Amino acid sequence: MPETAAPETAAQSGQQAGQPSGGADEGRRVRVVLVDDHRMFRAGVQAEIGRTDETGVDVVGEAGDVDQAMTVIEATRPDVVLLDVHLPGGGGVEVLRRSAPLMGDTEQPVRFLALSVSDAAEDVIGVIRGGARGYVTKTITGDDLVGAIFRVSDGDAVFSPRLAGFVLDAFASTDAPPVDEDMDRLTQREREVLRLIARGYAYKEVAKQLFISVKTVESHVSAVLRKLQLSNRHELTRWATARRLV
Structure with a gap:
């Protein structure tokens, strides 16, 4: 992955104790779409997690802006979308808004995992309110990202610890204002x-x-x-x- 910051540990990426960091399990496959406006970053993620025989992750499409994302997501109906927060055309929140019917599909829901360089509370809370199942930063290791993808595909929520704190604080009290x-x-x-x-x-x-x-x-x-x-x-x-x- 093209990052210079120190990688998160499995615990920091929100991985549960006792779960393997990799996702492959008896031939199981998770279909993934990558949405990020930096082509080189998408290529790096694809190289890191897209070794399907080893990781169990099958990258079925990618996009660099909101409109491209919707075209690819609707055409492929992936299990998980890795979604950047800041995208041309309205940002990750706009992708989530337009994808609400797909997320609500009871038979084949499309689930979203935010993968962003930003760790700002406003970004984290915004995409979670929009329907994303988790949020990890781009310092996450390849193995931990694969594990996070499989967990999100199972319906679990995955956060880096500090980011989880933002979400807990935001939803802890019904008296707290929903947004700034x-x-x-x-x-x-x-x-x-x-x-x-x-x-x-x-x-x-x-x-x-x-x-x-x-x-x-x-x-x-x-x-x-x-x-x-x-x-x-x-x-x-x-x-x-x-x-x-x-």
């Missing part, structure tokens, strides 16, 4: 633009990442500043940093 009220004012596209701007991307770079025009980026930034009652890009960056969105 300020963030709730923003559309999914505005949130994507907000994150990229706060990370230091120029407008042209944001436009390229999201496949939109520079003028559209400017419009989204203006809308974000207005909705959040902020004056400039520097205030926006501080606001996003304070909420761990960067």
